[in-house]
Amino acid sequence: MxxxxxxxxxxxxxxxxxxxxxxxxxxxxxxxxxxxxxxxxxxxxxxxxxxxxxxxAPDAFRQAYAEVIGDPALFHRSGGYTATLGELECREQIARFDAHLFGVPRLAGEHIGIGLGSTQLTHDLFRVLLDPGDTVMLLDPTYANYEGQIAFAAPGARVVRLRVLDPDTWTYLPAADSQRVIAEFNQLFDVHQPRLVLFGAPDNPTSQILPHPVAEAMLERTAAASAWLAIDFAYKCQHFASPPPYYAWSPADHHNLIAIHSNSKWARGLGRRLGWIEAAPPVIDALERVQQCSILCPDTLSQMTMARYLAKALADGSLCxxxxxxxxxxxxxxxxxxxxxxxxxxxxxxxxxxxxxxxxxxxxxxxxxxxxxxxxxxxxxxxxxxxxxxxxxxxxxxxxxxxxxxxxxxxxxxxxxxxxxxx
Ligand SMILES: Cc1ncc(COP(=O)(O)O)c(C=O)c1O
CATH class of the missing domain: 3.90.1150.10 (Aspartate Aminotransferase, domain 1)
Structure with a gap:
C-alpha cells in the first residue's frame, strides 16, 4: 500500500x-x-x-445595465466571451473618456487593454515587465498590495523605496522640497537601476499627488535608461484642485509610460470588476498574451454597459x-x-x-x-x-x-x- x-x-x-x-x-x-x-x-x-x-454610481450607468438585461438578445450577447483585451468599442470609448476628462491626446483603442479591475491588471503587468533579479522602485509609503503582487507575479524581483514622508516632521517631502526628492530619486536610480518605477496619483494611503517636476524627472530618467514608468490612477477622478500636467500624458507620446486605471472608485463599480491599462501597443499586445492565461477575457456585461453609458454621457456632458x-x-x-x-x-x-x-x-x-x-x-x-x-x-x-x-x-x-x- x-x-x-x-x-x-x-x-x-x-x-x-x-x-x-x-x-x-x-x-x-x-x-x-x-x-x-x-x-x-x-x-x-x-x-x-x-x-x-x-x-x-451614475444613474445612466444603472439604466445601461437595465437596457442590456431587459433585452433578450443583448443579454444573450453579454453571456459570451469578448476578445482577450476587451471589445474594441469599449476600448475606444475608454480612450475618449480619458481624452474628455483629462485631455490625454492621441489615445486610441490600440493603447487600451481591459481587465477585471486594476488589481488583476497590475499583477499581470508585473508579469509582463519584470524578470527575476529586476528592481522596482516604489514610494514609501505607498499602496500596500504592490509588494505581494510583485512577489506573486515576478518572483525574484526586488523592491527599493523612495521616501516621500518624513516621519519626524510629518512633511510630505515632494511638496516641501521637490528638488531634494528628485536628487534622492536620481541617487537611488544610479545605485539600483530599476526596471520599473511605480507611483499612485493620488496615492493610497497619503492622498497626495506627486508634483509635476518630480513626475517629469522620473519620466525623463526612466526613458533615458530604457526603464518603465507606471502611474496607478485608481483615484484619478478624485482630485480637489486642478490636476498636474502629467495627468494628460499619453502613451502615444511616451512609449515607456504605463497608466493603470480602475472603474472601482470613480463610478462606484468596486464589485463590477473592470479596469484598464493605457500603454504603447507592444505592452498591450504582451498583456493580451498574459491575460489569455489569467482571465481569458474581461467581463462582457460590464464592457457592454460601460461602452453604452460612456457614449451617452460623453455626448450629453453628464460625465463631467x-x-x-x-x-x-x-x-x-x-x-x-x-x-x-x-x-x-x-x-x-x-x-x-x-x-x-x-x-x-x-x-x-x-x-x-x-x-x-x-x-x-x-x-x-x-x-x-x-x-x-x-x-x-x-x-x-x-x-x-x-x-x-x-x-x-x-x-x-x-x-x-x-x-x-x-x-
Ligand atoms: C492605489 C490602488 N490601486 C488599485 C486598487 C485596487 O483597485 P481595483 O478595484 O481596480 O482592483 C486600490 C484599492 O484600494 C488602490 O488603492
Missing part, C-alpha cells in the same frame, strides 16, 4: 501565508464575530478602515458633471475629517489632495495602538506599517465609506480623541 503525507502548497504561497498583510489582519479583527467576541456592539462600531467609495459632483462630495468629507482630527486628536496629519484618505501621526507603534483603540472605542483605523516603514507610527483614516455621513466621521474622531486624552 502506498502511504504518503499531505501534499504541500508551493514554497512561494507558504512564504506569503507566513507574512499576512497587517491591514488584512486588522480588517479581520473588525468582522462581526471578532467584534462580538470583544464584547462590542457591531452597530456602534465606526470604521475608517475601508478603502472603498460610497457615493452613488458627475465627476465634478462626486469630487465635491469627497472634498467635503476630507475637510470634515481633517477638521475633526485637528479638533479632537490635535496630531500631525496630511491634507488630502484627492482620494479617500489621510494619514495621522499617532507617535506610538501603530498596530498596538489600532487594536487598543478598537477595543476601547469601537473605532477602527488602519495601522500604517504595511504601507512603508515611514508610517510605522502612523494610521490611515479613510473617509471614503463615510462620504455621505459627516456626523459619523465627527463622532468617530471625537471618541478616539476622548480615549487618547484618557490614557
Amino acid at each position: 502506498h502511504v504518503s503525507g499531505s501534499p504541500t502548497l508551493s514554497v512561494l504561497v507558504r512564504e506569503q501565508l507566513a507574512h499576512p498583510s497587517p491591514i488584512r489582519q486588522i480588517m479581520k479583527m473588525a468582522d462581526r464575530q471578532s467584534i462580538l467576541a470583544m464584547g462590542l456592539d457591531p452597530a456602534q462600531v465606526i470604521s475608517f478602515g475601508g478603502g472603498w467609495v460610497n457615493h452613488a 458633471r458627475y465627476v465634478e459632483d462626486t469630487n465635491a462630495q469627497y472634498a467635503h468629507a476630507a475637510q470634515v475629517t481633517i477638521d475633526a482630527i485637528d479638533e479632537h486628536l490635535g496630531l500631525p496629519r496630511l491634507t488630502p489632495a484627492g482620494g479617500l484618505y489621510t494619514v495621522v501621526d499617532v507617535r506610538t507603534e501603530a498596530e498596538a495602538f489600532v487594536r487598543h483603540a478598537l477595543q476601547a472605542t469601537g473605532v477602527l483605523v488602519v495601522p500604517g506599517g504595511g504601507f512603508g516603514a515611514s508610517l510605522s507610527h502612523g494610521v490611515r483614516i479613510s473617509y471614503g465609506p463615510l462620504v455621505t455621513m459627516p456626523d459619523t466621521i465627527r463622532e468617530g474622531l471625537a471618541r478616539l480623541g476622548h480615549w487618547m486624552r484618557s490614557i
Whole structure:
C-alpha cells in the first residue's frame, strides 16, 4: 500500500501565508464575530478602515445595465466571451473618456487593454515587465498590495523605496522640497537601476499627488535608461484642485509610460470588476498574451454597459458633471475629517489632495495602538506599517465609506480623541 503525507502548497504561497498583510489582519479583527467576541456592539462600531467609495454610481450607468438585461438578445450577447483585451468599442470609448476628462491626446483603442479591475491588471503587468533579479522602485509609503503582487507575479524581483514622508516632521517631502526628492530619486536610480518605477496619483494611503517636476524627472530618467514608468490612477477622478500636467500624458507620446486605471472608485463599480491599462501597443499586445492565461477575457456585461453609458454621457456632458459632483462630495468629507482630527486628536496629519484618505501621526507603534483603540472605542483605523516603514507610527483614516455621513466621521474622531486624552 502506498502511504504518503499531505501534499504541500508551493514554497512561494507558504512564504506569503507566513507574512499576512497587517491591514488584512486588522480588517479581520473588525468582522462581526471578532467584534462580538470583544464584547462590542457591531452597530456602534465606526470604521475608517475601508478603502472603498460610497457615493452613488451614475444613474445612466444603472439604466445601461437595465437596457442590456431587459433585452433578450443583448443579454444573450453579454453571456459570451469578448476578445482577450476587451471589445474594441469599449476600448475606444475608454480612450475618449480619458481624452474628455483629462485631455490625454492621441489615445486610441490600440493603447487600451481591459481587465477585471486594476488589481488583476497590475499583477499581470508585473508579469509582463519584470524578470527575476529586476528592481522596482516604489514610494514609501505607498499602496500596500504592490509588494505581494510583485512577489506573486515576478518572483525574484526586488523592491527599493523612495521616501516621500518624513516621519519626524510629518512633511510630505515632494511638496516641501521637490528638488531634494528628485536628487534622492536620481541617487537611488544610479545605485539600483530599476526596471520599473511605480507611483499612485493620488496615492493610497497619503492622498497626495506627486508634483509635476518630480513626475517629469522620473519620466525623463526612466526613458533615458530604457526603464518603465507606471502611474496607478485608481483615484484619478478624485482630485480637489486642478490636476498636474502629467495627468494628460499619453502613451502615444511616451512609449515607456504605463497608466493603470480602475472603474472601482470613480463610478462606484468596486464589485463590477473592470479596469484598464493605457500603454504603447507592444505592452498591450504582451498583456493580451498574459491575460489569455489569467482571465481569458474581461467581463462582457460590464464592457457592454460601460461602452453604452460612456457614449451617452460623453455626448450629453453628464460625465463631467458627475465627476465634478462626486469630487465635491469627497472634498467635503476630507475637510470634515481633517477638521475633526485637528479638533479632537490635535496630531500631525496630511491634507488630502484627492482620494479617500489621510494619514495621522499617532507617535506610538501603530498596530498596538489600532487594536487598543478598537477595543476601547469601537473605532477602527488602519495601522500604517504595511504601507512603508515611514508610517510605522502612523494610521490611515479613510473617509471614503463615510462620504455621505459627516456626523459619523465627527463622532468617530471625537471618541478616539476622548480615549487618547484618557490614557
Ligand atoms: C492605489 C490602488 N490601486 C488599485 C486598487 C485596487 O483597485 P481595483 O478595484 O481596480 O482592483 C486600490 C484599492 O484600494 C488602490 O488603492
